[in-house]
Amino acid sequence: MTSTLDFAPRPGAAPLPRMVLAQAGAEMRAMLRNGEQLLLTLIIPVLLLVGFSRAPLISVTGPRVDFVAPGVLALAVMSTAFTGQAIATGFERRYGVLKRLGASPLSRPGLMLAKTAAVLGVEVIQVAVICAVALAMGWSPHGDPLWIALLIVLGTAAFSGLGLLIAGTLRAEATLAAANLVYLVLLGLGGVVFPIARFPEGIQPILELLPITALTNGMRSVLASGGGFPAGPVLVLLVWAVVTLGVAGRTFRWE
Amino acid sequence: MPDAANTRLAEGADGAPAVEVRDLVKRYGRTTAVDGLTLSCARGRVTAILGPNGAGKTSTIEICEGFRQADGGEVRVLGLAPSDRSLKARVGVMLQAGGVPPAMRAGEWLRLMARFHAHPLDPAALLDRLGLAEHARTPYRRLSGGQQQRLSLAGAIVGRPELVFLDEPTAGLDPQARYACWDVVTGLREAGVSVVLTTHYMDEAEKIADQVIIIDHGRVVAAGTPATLTGAERQLRFRARPGLNLDELLSALPQGSAAKESPAGHYIIEGQVAPGLLATVTAWCASEGVTAEDLSIERRTLEDVFLELTGRELR
Ligand SMILES: Nc1ncnc2c1ncn2[C@@H]1O[C@H](COP(=O)(O)OP(=O)(O)O)[C@@H](O)[C@H]1O
Ligand SMILES: [Mg+2]
Numbered sequence: 001m002t003s004t005l006d007f008a009p010r011p012g013a014a015p016l017p018r019m020v021l022a023q024a025g026a027e028m029r030a031m032l033r034n035g036e037q038l039l040l041t042l043i044i045p046v047l048l049l050v051g052f053s054r055a056p057l058i059s060v061t062g063p064r065v066d067f068v069a070p071g072v073l074a075l076a077v078m079s080t081a082f083t084g085q086a087i088a089t090g091f092e093r094r095y096g097v098l099k100r101l102g103a104s105p106l107s108r109p110g111l112m113l114a115k116t117a118a119v120l121g122v123e124v125i126q127v128a129v130i131c132a133v134a135l136a137m138g139w140s141p142h143g144d145p146l147w148i149a150l151l152i153v154l155g156t157a158a159f160s161g162l163g164l165l166i167a168g169t170l171r172a173e174a175t176l177a178a179a180n181l182v183y184l185v186l187l188g189l190g191g192v193v194f195p196i197a198r199f200p201e202g203i204q205p206i207l208e209l210l211p212i213t214a215l216t217n218g219m220r221s222v223l224a225s226g227g228g229f230p231a232g233p234v235l236v237l238l239v240w241a242v243v244t245l246g247v248a249g250r251t252f253r254w255e
Numbered sequence: 256m257p258d259a260a261n262t263r264l265a266e267g268a269d270g271a272p273a274v275e276v277r278d279l280v281k282r283y284g285r286t287t288a289v290d291g292l293t294l295s296c297a298r299g300r301v302t303a304i305l306g307p308n309g310a311g312k313t314s315t316i317e318i319c320e321g322f323r324q325a326d327g328g329e330v331r332v333l334g335l336a337p338s339d340r341s342l343k344a345r346v347g348v349m350l351q352a353g354g355v356p357p358a359m360r361a362g363e364w365l366r367l368m369a370r371f372h373a374h375p376l377d378p379a380a381l382l383d384r385l386g387l388a389e390h391a392r393t394p395y396r397r398l399s400g401g402q403q404q405r406l407s408l409a410g411a412i413v414g415r416p417e418l419v420f421l422d423e424p425t426a427g428l429d430p431q432a433r434y435a436c437w438d439v440v441t442g443l444r445e446a447g448v449s450v451v452l453t454t455h456y457m458d459e460a461e462k463i464a465d466q467v468i469i470i471d472h473g474r475v476v477a478a479g480t481p482a483t484l485t486g487a488e489r490q491l492r493f494r495a496r497p498g499l500n501l502d503e504l505l506s507a508l509p510q511g512s513a514a515k516e517s518p519a520g521h522y523i524i525e526g527q528v529a530p531g532l533l534a535t536v537t538a539w540c541a542s543e544g545v546t547a548e549d550l551s552i553e554r555r556t557l558e559d560v561f562l563e564l565t566g567r568e569l570r
Contacts, residue, residue, distance in 0.1 A: 004377075004380060005376055005377070005380050005381060005384055005442075006376075006446070007376075007412065007415070007442050007443050007445075007446035007448055008415070008446040008447060008448075009345075009415055009416060009417035009446070009447060009448055010373075010374040010415040011344045011345040011372070011373075011374075011414065011415060011416050011417055012344055012372060012373030012374055013343065013344040013371065013372065013373060014370060014371050014372055014373055018370060019370065019371050022367055022370035022371070023367070026359070026363070026367050029363075030356060030358060030359065033358065034358065091357075092356065095353050095354070095355070095356065095357060096350055096352065096353030096354045097353070097354060097355065097356050099322065099350065099353075099354065100348070100350060100353070100354030100355070100410075102321075102322070103320060103321075103322075103343065103346075103348035103350075104343060104368065104371045105343045105344045105371045105372065105414075106371050107340070255322070
């Protein structure tokens with residue numbers, strides 16, 4: 001066994017972009033390889049899109065796919081940035097993965113950047129698939145793509161903050177349970193496929209403060225009605241992002 | 256002389272030891288895990304921190320790695336505070352357990368770790384050296400415990416660090432895997448890398464360490480080279496009927512000899528093992544009407560040193 005390994009010290013960190021890209025690539029592959037994650041991020045959104053666009057379960061004005069597609073895009077962002085990320089991060093902490101990365105030259109901000117890039121990368125795939133399916137079903141989107149991009153980025157920040165807040169404080173199993181529960185509750189309450197007009201009028205203003213409702217409403221106001229800058233939803237998402245990321249940054253336990 | 260060049264590189268400009276710990280204290284609630292520990296690990300050498308489970312090895316090493324905060328005392332790693340970010344690229348870390356995503360393939364993880372460094376070792380060659388080449392595509396969770404340990408060791412050295420911390424690198428390994436690990440540690444030392452490892456195997460510390468620091472209850476009980484710790488003294492061991500009166504035997508032995516029965520029926524004579532000793536002992540046994548069995552002359556082991564210093568077996 002004659003190998004050419006030269007153990008002589010030659011320490012040095014790689015350039016930050018290379019480290020971040022390598023880590024982001026590894027995280028993206030992990031998300032796309034994990035069956036449960038795929039179910040959450042692609043299969044369920046596509047099934048909801050097809051099911052609720054076809055079946056007369058909801059009554060809306062205009063083609064149903066025009067109502068459902070923006071909600072499903074919002075759901076896709078939530079499933080990756082919040083549910084998927086919370087569960088994955090919870091187990092990474094449990095298995096000492098975060099701790100071990102802490103001993104590598106990749107800094108914590110670098111790791112956060114990589115995680116964000118991986119989430120955005122998966123979202124690009126989700127948006128492409130969902131839009132393709134929706135367009136095949138006769139979807140006619142309106143509005144400025146720039147506002148959509150802004151909403152997705154802010155939604156990602158808000159949901160990531162919420163996900164990391166849970167993953168950074170609860171045990172891995174508790175994170176798994178909480179992330180799934182919150183996902184289901186927000187899916188039901190946030191106007192993703194059921195219009196929030198169906199809820200009692202008294203609680204509708206409260207529902208509109210949920211990040212999922214803000215994202216869904218924002219997406220719908222742009223994509224379905226060709227509306228301009230979605231100021232209300234943007235403000236709600238911004239507040240969620242600042243608060244959750246701020247608190248998560250303080251409370252996150254790496255071990 | 257290539258050796259001189261290596262030595263100079265390893266010592267660096269400041270010439271500080273690889274690791275220096277003074278009066279270190281670490282508490283967890285009411286437990287004092289590290290209780291005023293002082294030690295120093297030389298550059299370019301292999302230092303083994305030896306002690307039973309719960310002695311405070313992991314606490315000490317993880318404070319040096321910057322993972323845990325000390326409650327008292329001072330720690331310098333390569334002359335710097337453990338929290339210094341510049342150490343991340345210079346120090347390799349092998350955790351006592353875990354650290355790798357369970358679904359990630361062995362080769363994939365090692366390549367990722369290599370990507371974090373400017374001049375890494377070739378991950379494929381390193382896997383090969385550690386006997387993991389066939390498992391490059393195996394997810395971490397499907398590796399055996401020993402294979403997981405070796406992958407973790409590979410991750411600690413792939414960045415070509417000048418100092419590596421290995422926390423129980425051979426715990427639970429089969430003999431073959433242990434030799435593979437020792438081979439790598441020896442190779443690191445030859446290349447001028449400083450190695451600090453923890454172990455509760457005496458024989459491991461004796462075989463691969465230049466310097467052994469024995470700790471118990473969070474304190475150093477002895478430190479030195481394996482040879483100075485075990486001493487030049489040899490010992491003679493034999494088995495016989497329990498409860499023999501050793502005083503008479505001692506009077507027949509040279510000055511400075513010691514004799515004890517531990518455990519019952521097992522006798523140990525320490526001191527100058529002179530040519531006549533064997534004859535003296537067998538003659539005495541004959542006069543007592545017993546036969547000495549399993550007579551052997553051995554060097555004292557670290558096991559004996561530990562037992563002497565703490566009154567306990569290292570398990
Ligand atoms: N995170 C922790 N919380 C509470 N107690 C701990 C923790 N880590 C270690 N201990 C305690 O500190 C003592 C030393 O542990 P450790 O440093 O892991 O020793 P070793 O590595 O030598 O087995 C033990 O009594 C252990 O139970
Ligand atoms: Mg330990």
